[in-house]
Every structure is written in C-alpha cells, then in structure tokens.
Amino acid sequence: MAGDRTVQEKIAGYLESKLPRAKDLALSDFVHSAGGWSHEIYLFYANWIEDGRAMRQGFCLRKDPGAGLLRELSSLREQFGVIKALEATPAPTPKAYWYEEDPSLLGGPFFVMEKVEGDVPNPWSRAGKQFYAEAAKRGKLPRSFIEALAALHNLDWRAAGLDFLGVPGAGKDFVLREIAKWESLIHQSSRKPEPVLTELLMWLKANAPEAKRLGFVHGAYRTGNLIIHDDAIAAVIDWELQVIGDPMYDVAYVLSDLNREGSPLLSCVVEREFFLDYYQQLTGLTVDLEVCRYYEILYMMRSTAFWLSASGLFADGRNKDLRLARTTYSVPVVLDMAAKALGF
Amino acid sequence: MIPATQLLNEIVTSLREVIAPAVADPYPKAQAYMAAVILEFVVRQVQERSDIEARKHEVMLELVGDLTPLPGMNGLVRGDHLSEEGLCDLIEHLYAARDRLGAETFAVANRRVREALRQLLNQDLKVAGKAEG
Numbered sequence: 001m002a003g004d005r006t007v008q009e010k011i012a013g014y015l016e017s018k019l020p021r022a023k024d025l026a027l028s029d030f031v032h033s034a035g036g037w038s039h040e041i042y043l044f045y046a047n048w049i050e051d052g053r054a055m056r057q058g059f060c061l062r063k064d065p066g067a068g069l070l071r072e073l074s075s076l077r078e079q080f081g082v083i084k085a086l087e088a089t090p091a092p093t094p095k096a097y098w099y100e101e102d103p104s105l106l107g108g109p110f111f112v113m114e115k116v117e118g119d120v121p122n123p124w125s126r127a128g129k130q131f132y133a134e135a136a137k138r139g140k141l142p143r144s145f146i147e148a149l150a151a152l153h154n155l156d157w158r159a160a161g162l163d164f165l166g167v168p169g170a171g172k173d174f175v176l177r178e179i180a181k182w183e184s185l186i187h188q189s190s191r192k193p194e195p196v197l198t199e200l201l202m203w204l205k206a207n208a209p210e211a212k213r214l215g216f217v218h219g220a221y222r223t224g225n226l227i228i229h230d231d232a233i234a235a236v237i238d239w240e241l242q243v244i245g246d247p248m249y250d251v252a253y254v255l256s257d258l259n260r261e262g263s264p265l266l267s268c269v270v271e272r273e274f275f276l277d278y279y280q281q282l283t284g285l286t287v288d289l290e291v292c293r294y295y296e297i298l299y300m301m302r303s304t305a306f307w308l309s310a311s312g313l314f315a316d317g318r319n320k321d322l323r324l325a326r327t328t329y330s331v332p333v334v335l336d337m338a339a340k341a342l343g344f
Numbered sequence: 345m346i347p348a349t350q351l352l353n354e355i356v357t358s359l360r361e362v363i364a365p366a367v368a369d370p371y372p373k374a375q376a377y378m379a380a381v382i383l384e385f386v387v388r389q390v391q392e393r394s395d396i397e398a399r400k401h402e403v404m405l406e407l408v409g410d411l412t413p414l415p416g417m418n419g420l421v422r423g424d425h426l427s428e429e430g431l432c433d434l435i436e437h438l439y440a441a442r443d444r445l446g447a448e449t450f451a452v453a454n455r456r457v458r459e460a461l462r463q464l465l466n467q468d469l470k471v472a473g474k475a476e477g
Binding site: 191192199202206314320325328330331335336342343 | 345346350351354355357358361362427428431432435436442457458459461462464465468469471472
C-alpha cells in the first residue's frame with residue numbers, strides 16, 4: 001500500500017539516524033502486521049554496509065496508533081522499560097533498541113526491538129490448534145512453556161529494576177488495585193449499564209484474596225503471546241499488562257478455560273497435571289487452586305472490560321477495525337461464563 | 345451491546361473509508377463499495393428487538409416486587425420499577441448494606457437478584473448466539 005511505503009521510507013530514515021556508520025541502508029521483507037489489536041506492528045530486515053561488510057538485522061517496530069485497545073492501561077514507554085529491564089535476566093525477551101516519544105517521526109510514539117526468529121501460531125485458528133496439539137505430543141514445547149513462565153516468576157524483580165511498575169502493599173492490595181484498574185476501563189468505555197458486570201465486580205471486591213507473595217507477573221501469559229522457534233519459547237511478547245503481583249495471577253490465566261477454546265490442553269499446549277507439577281518444581285511455589293479459581297473469575301471481568309473497551313472504540317468511531325465491532329457480541333458470552341462460575 | 349443500527353452505520357463507514365480504498369483490484373473494490381450502499385438500505389429495514397427490552401422490563405418489575413417485602417430493604421428499593429442503571433445501583437447498595445441486612449437477608453436478596461440477572465443475560469444471549477433465540 002502507498003501508505004505503508006511512506007512509513008517504510010520514514011523508518012529507513014530513522015534507522016539511518018540511529019546507525020550512523022551504516023551506508024546504503026535499505027529495508028526488506030517489510031510487513032505491516034495485522035496481528036496487534038492495541039498497537040501497529042511493523043516487521044522488517046534492515047540491510048546495510050558497515051566498514052565494508054554487508055550487515056542484515058531483523059527489527060520489530062511497535063507504534064502507538066492513538067486509539068488502540070488498552071491505551072488507558074499501558075504505555076509504550078513502560079513496555080520498552082520492561083523489555084529493557086528483562087534483557088539482563090534469564091527471561092526470554094527480545095532486545096530493546098530505541099524508544100521515541102516524538103510524534104513527528106511516525107505519527108505517534110514507537111519503539112524498536114529485535115525481531116526474534118520464530119512464529120506465533122494463532123491458538124484460535126485451526127492450523128494453530130493443530131500445531132500446538134502436535135507440539136504437545138512431541139513434548140519439548142510444553143516444558144519450554146512452563147520454564148519460560150517459571151523464569152519470569154523466579155526473577156529478582158527489584159534487582160532487575162522492575163519496581164518502577166509499582167509495588168502493591170501487603171494483603172489484598174494487589175487484587176484491589178487490579179480490580180480498580182479494570183473497573184476504571186469499564187467506566188471509560190461502557191456504553192450502557194451492565195448489571196451482571198456490577199454483580200461480578202461487587203463479588204470480586206467482597207471476596208478478594210490476599211497475595212502470599214509478590215512476583216513479576218506477565219498478565220497475559222498464553223500461547224499467542226509467545227514466539228516459538230524449534231518447539232521452544234524464543235521470546236515472551238505482548239508486554240502490556242505486566243504488574244508486580246501475585247504469581248498465581250499468571251498461573252490462573254494458564255489454567256483458565258478462556259485460553260483454550262475447547263482444547264483439553266491448557267493454553268492449547270500443556271497437560272494440566274504436568275503444568276502444575278513442573279511449575280511447582282521449578283518455582284518452589286505451591287499452586288493455590290482456590291485462589292486461582294478466584295483469579296479466573298477476575299479474568300472474566302477483565303475480558304468483559306476488554307471487550308467493552310474494544311467495541312466502545314469502534315462505536316465511538318475512534319477505531320475502524322471491524323475486529324473491534326465483533327467484540328460487542330462477546331460481552332454477554334463472557335458474562336455468561338462468569339455468572340455460571342458464580343453459580344447463576 | 346452496540347445498537348444494531350449504530351453498528352451497521354459504523355461498518356458502512358469502515359467499508360467506504362478504510363476497506364474499499366485499500367483494495368486495488370477493481371472488482372472486489374466495487375463489491376466493498378456496493379456492500380456499503382446495501383447496508384445503508386438495510387439500516388432502514390432493521391428494528392431493534394423490542395421483545396428483549398420488554399422482557400427485561402418485566403424481569404426488573406418482578407424483581408422489585410419480590411425484594412420490597414424483605415426486611416431492611418426500605419431505602420434500597422425505590423419506586424416500583426428499575427432501569428438497568430438502577431439495578432446496578434441496587435446491587436452496589438446491597439453489598440454496601442451487607443452487614444446491616446445480616447447474612448441471611450443478604451443471601452436471600454442476592455439470590456433473587458442473581459435470578460433476575462440470569463434472566464436478563466439470557467435475553468442478551470438471544471442476540472449473542474449462545475441461547476435459543
């Protein structure tokens with residue numbers, strides 16, 4: 001598309017400014033990915049001559065489109081800070097290169113990171129489900145899935161400098177903060193009152209558990225947010241919802257039915273018992289299934305907030321992506337799951 | 345849910361301003377523009393399902409009727425009918441008054457509210473496709 005060619009030229013110009021020794025820099029394999037809902041994603045290789053040698057490097061550029069999903073809850077600056085902080089840790093993440101706030105460059109803030117080699121099979125597609133089911137039988141990917149999560153939860157997040165994310169107080173503070181965050185999104189995006197959602201929110205507040213331990217939590221750890229190469233997790237991506245909080249919050253997300261759409265495998269890739277055993281072995285944590293059940297219900301509230309925000313952006317005319325319009329019909333479906341979980 | 349006519353109008357805009365201009369091949373491009381034109385006619389044909397709103401109104405009337413006689417509900421249930429916004433307020437007030445009402449009354453009221461919520465949800469699910477329409 002003509003628009004993309006212009007973006008491509010701008011990106012090439014930007015890279016030249018960041019790589020002053022590069023000569024004859026050109027981009028190849030340029031893809032404007034349709035994958036992201038919240039950001040524009042560009043994947044490409046830069047090819048240049050440096051000190052007489054031919055150089056080639058893959059990059060991923062993530063740009064704020066201005067009216068994307070979760071704009072109120074996450075910033076590109078924070079995402080860049082997290083990926084940068086994780087570089088020196090065992091957590092598999094891309095290298096972070098540059099963050100730019102200046103909208104005159106590409107029309108909005110953006111950052112550039114390493115293009116990690118591998119694929120992100122879509123777990124909601126037939127081909128993706130088949131890939132994960134076959135990988136599960138081979139056995140390497142399920143182990144890697146758990147090892148990458150354990151690497152995040154075993155992190156010394158203070159030493160990594162991740163406390164800039166905000167550190168909850170003792171007891172119920174983490175959960176109540178999380179509820180407040182999503183409730184705020186609901187209030188910003190809800191177009192009409194949803195009494196079932198109100199009951200869900202009130203129940204969550206009245207039954208909030210205490211976090212027994214704080215850790216670095218991804219917030220959306222599942223297949224689809226992981227780059228896979230040679231049946232192993234090459235990188236954890238989609239750093240938008242990370243928090244310092246209860247590691248059980250991530251565990252509950254893995255355990256949740258929300259992320260497997262009929263597959264008998266957690267996140268379409270790992271057996272439940274194996275996940276629980278191996279995760280506990282790697283982290284030394286005991287999975288509290290009762291607390292995880294609570295968090296699963298919280299995720300249903302979170303999904304509802306997410307869909308309300310998505311459909312609201314479309315309904316307000318702020319974002320023309322038809323995928324957002326579709327989500328208006330997801331709201332009653334997720335609320336139905338929540339109501340059943342609460343016994344009605 | 346977004347009202348059907350509003351949703352259709354937004355899709356028309358998307359077809360006309362985003363999708364069709366981005367299609368290079370003349371035939372699918374014309375198809376996209378034509379889909380927008382047809383949907384504009386469809387907008388005029390579509391009516392929101394009034395039966396759903398009518399049933400919701402009945403559900404909330406019945407709820408008020410059942411809650412009003414419960415002990416301690418004075419002040420929590422106002423008037424003889426509820427809007428969905430009013431039902432949200434009622435739920436919040438019920439939880440806030442939980443200690444004053446006592447565990448037993450709260451449980452009875454909450455159970456009755458949840459019965460109503462299930463009926464309201466079933467109305468929305470008629471459109472969202474997970475229940476019998």
